[in-house]
Amino acid sequence: MNSSLTLTWSTGQLWGTAQVPASKSESNRALIIRALAGGGDLRNLSDANDTQLMQRLLADPAAPVFDAEDAGTVMRFLTAYLAMTGRQTELTGTARMQERPIKVLADALQELGARIEYLNQDGYPPLRLLGRTPQPATEEADFTELKVRGDISSQYISALLMVGPTLPHGLRIWLTGKVGSRPYIRMTLALMQHFGAQCRDLGEVLEVRPQAYEATNYTVEGDWSAASYWYAMVALAPAGSHLTLPTLRRYSWQGDQAIVAIMAQLGVHTEFLADETLRLTKRAPNASLTQDFTDCPDLAQTVAVVAAALGIPTTMTGLESLRIKETDRIAALQNELAKFGGSLTDEGAGVFQVSGQDFRVAGQTVATYHDHRMAMAFAPLALLGPLTLEAPQVVRKSYPQFWRELEKVGFVTDPTPAPVF
Ligand SMILES: O=C(O)C1=C[C@@H](OP(=O)(O)O)[C@@H](O)[C@H](O)C1
Ligand SMILES: C=C(OP(=O)(O)O)C(=O)O
Numbered sequence: 001m002n003s004s005l006t007l008t009w010s011t012g013q014l015w016g017t018a019q020v021p022a023s024k025s026e027s028n029r030a031l032i033i034r035a036l037a038g039g040g041d042l043r044n045l046s047d048a049n050d051t052q053l054m055q056r057l058l059a060d061p062a063a064p065v066f067d068a069e070d071a072g073t074v075m076r077f078l079t080a081y082l083a084m085t086g087r088q089t090e091l092t093g094t095a096r097m098q099e100r101p102i103k104v105l106a107d108a109l110q111e112l113g114a115r116i117e118y119l120n121q122d123g124y125p126p127l128r129l130l131g132r133t134p135q136p137a138t139e140e141a142d143f144t145e146l147k148v149r150g151d152i153s154s155q156y157i158s159a160l161l162m163v164g165p166t167l168p169h170g171l172r173i174w175l176t177g178k179v180g181s182r183p184y185i186r187m188t189l190a191l192m193q194h195f196g197a198q199c200r201d202l203g204e205v206l207e208v209r210p211q212a213y214e215a216t217n218y219t220v221e222g223d224w225s226a227a228s229y230w231y232a233m234v235a236l237a238p239a240g241s242h243l244t245l246p247t248l249r250r251y252s253w254q255g256d257q258a259i260v261a262i263m264a265q266l267g268v269h270t271e272f273l274a275d276e277t278l279r280l281t282k283r284a285p286n287a288s289l290t291q292d293f294t295d296c297p298d299l300a301q302t303v304a305v306v307a308a309a310l311g312i313p314t315t316m317t318g319l320e321s322l323r324i325k326e327t328d329r330i331a332a333l334q335n336e337l338a339k340f341g342g343s344l345t346d347e348g349a350g351v352f353q354v355s356g357q358d359f360r361v362a363g364q365t366v367a368t369y370h371d372h373r374m375a376m377a378f379a380p381l382a383l384l385g386p387l388t389l390e391a392p393q394v395v396r397k398s399y400p401q402f403w404r405e406l407e408k409v410g411f412v413t414d415p416t417p418a419p420v421f
Contacts, residue, residue, distance in 0.1 A: 004365065005392035005403065006414040007382035014237035014383065016409040017244040020227050021399050022046040022220040023254055025184060028054045028073040029191045030218050032081055032162050037195055039215030044247070046220065048398045050074060061087070068093040068125070070326055070370065070397060072155055075125060076105055080159035083114035083129050084166060090119065092126035096370060099124065100324055105156035108146050112167065135168055143172035143207060150179030153321065157206070158188040164208030165197045173206045180294050180321050183255020190253045194218060222247030224256035225373075226399045227278070228302040231263040232380040233409075234280045235306045243409070245278040258296045265289050266306050285312055294318030297325070301377035304333050308342030308356030309381055316344075316352040326397070327369035336378060339364045361385030372397040382411060 027046040031054050034040045045051055050071040057066050057078060066082065068075035068091060075093050079102065082089060092098070103123035106116045115130035135144065144167055148157055157173060164171035179185075185206070189199050196214030200207045222245070230243055250272040260270045267285030270278055289312055293300045300319055307314035322329035330352070333344045342356035361384040368375040372394045379402075381387050395402040407413055 004388050004390050006386060006388045007379060007406065008386045008412045008414075009383045010410065010412065012238065012410075014233055014241040014409060015243065017246065018230050018405045018409060019401065020222040020230070020245055020247060021048055021401065022051075022247070023223040023225075024048040024050045024398050025073065025187060025223075026191065026220045026253065027051040028071075028077060029158065029162065029188055030220060031055060031058055032077045033191060033195045033213060034215070035081065036162070036166060037213035037215045040195065041217040043217065043219040044221075046223065046398075047400055048223075049396045049400065050398060054078070061085075063089065065090045065092060068097060070094045070097055072097075072100060072153070072325070073158075075100070076102065076153070076155040076159045077162065079105060079127065079129075080109060080163050083109045083116065083132060084112065084163040086132040086134070087129055088131050090126055090128050092119075094370075096326060097125055101152060102127065102156075104149050104152055105159055108148055108156065108160055111146055112144065137168035141169045144169045145172045145174065147174045147176055149177045150175040150182075151177035151320070152180075152324070154179070154181035154184045157185050161185070161188050161199065161206060161208055162192065164199070165192070165211045165213060168210055170210040171206075171208045175204050175206065178294070180318070181255070181297060183253075183295050187253040187255070191218070221249050221252060221254065222276075223398065224248065224252060224254040224259060225298045226376075226402075228256065228259045228263075228299050229376045229380060229399075229402070231259050231266075231268050231280060232302050232306045232377070233383060234268045234282050235263060235266045235285070236309055236380050236383045237282055239282055241282040243280045244273075245280065247276055248278050249276050255295050256299055259299055259302070262289070262291055262299065262303055263306075266303070266310065266312065285310060288312060289314040291316055292318040294320075297321050298373065301329060301333060301373045304337070304344055304354050305342075305377045305381065307354045308337050308340070308344075309359050309361070309384060311356045311359055312354075314354040316354060317350050319352055320350065325373075326371040327374070329371065329373070332367075332369045332371060332374050336366050336374065339366070340381070361387055363387070365390060368392070368394050370394060372399065376402055379406065
């Protein structure tokens with residue numbers, strides 16, 4: 001396996017068509033819901049490792065150990081699915097996954113009758129599921145009620161919602177704290193409804209009726225988080241550059257469609273063409289940007305790198321969850337931006353400032369911290385100068401064809417041809 005990849009751009013305008021993968025968030029929800037529905041045809045599932053892994057694990061329900069690797073959705077969604085279907089098994093993941101908290105979800109599942117033990121550190125994977133004492137269905141009960149914190153990961157809430165219809169009284173979740181990544185909760189509810197579930201989003205309260213899912217078909221949309229890297233490339237490319245991205249919808253369930261409005265300020269104009277196709281065109285950027293990432297944390301790295309590279313003073317808030325993702329993304333951004341003369345400064349009270357007045361790309365090597373988004377967020381800098389990325393295979397988590405797609409629009413990769421990971 002190659003340990004680094006050098007990217008160069010031969011100068012000139014950027015143009016062409018880039019394929020984005022299917023959304024891994026939609027794919028992984030659809031796979032769990034289909035497993036609960038007992039059928040349904042899922043089209044355009046993602047080729048992301050996170051989705052391939054979810055498919056493999058769901059195909060072997062009697063496995064003694066489920067290894068979720070570095071996939072947060074797989075760890076959280078499968079824990080709820082396996083716990084509520086009464087399975088006795090273990091769930092584990094990479095060293096980093098063992099540092100990503102799961103207590104909020106495990107506590108809630110225990111309230112729903114699951115017996116769960118931590119095998120290593122309290123509140124963190126690996127876990128042992130010891131079966132479940134199902135709640136009896138009683139005449140009086142309205143919903144089974146849970147209070148769940150929304151300020152650590154929305155994935156716990158999505159995981160609980162998806163098993164909600166299988167509970168005898170359904171589920172009413174009271175959200176507490178500042179709720180992050182809320183569009184992902186809405187996406188979960190939308191997909192559940194697509195599969196026949198009755199659920200309501202009342203803001204701080206979410207309700208799911210007890211009911212069998214319907215086995216139905218679904219076609220997964222392209223991944224807007226993946227699209228953000230192409231927006232970054234257009235933002236950094238010379239005037240006259242434009243790109244076409246198929247499979248992205250004007251009306252999306254993905255909150256990362258927020259990239260359209262953010263990048264409009266960083267100089268990328270979006271046109272929604274027929275057949276779910278986007279056309280991105282380079283325009284002049286604004287002089288500054290202020291953006292809250294509470295709803296779209298996966299866009300933060302893309303935007304920080306572009307803002308620093310263009311020298312656009314940018315204020316970022318809502319970055320709390322970045323510290324517990326594939327790596328501490330704040331520290332990783334700070335280290336890597338500094339190599340180029342950029343910075344991400346903690347101003348206190350949750351406010352971060354990006355600057356890049358002396359930003360220069362000239363053969364630096366970017367570390368990727370086992371984080372696909374570090375690799376993909378820094379790759380567009382190759383439009384400004386040669387650049388080397390360590391451990392380029394990290395992109396397989398969400399976008400295995402990323403380097404190939406770069407080659408297709410004219411980037412030169414060394415080693416060449418682009419390795420298949
Ligand atoms: O539900 C999902 O599919 C996701 C939710 C978000 O995580 P958090 O809810 O932990 O912020 C996001 O960062 C992750 O990439 C995917
Ligand atoms: C945070 C991410 O994924 P997950 O939490 O599912 O591992 C991501 O893809 O950026």
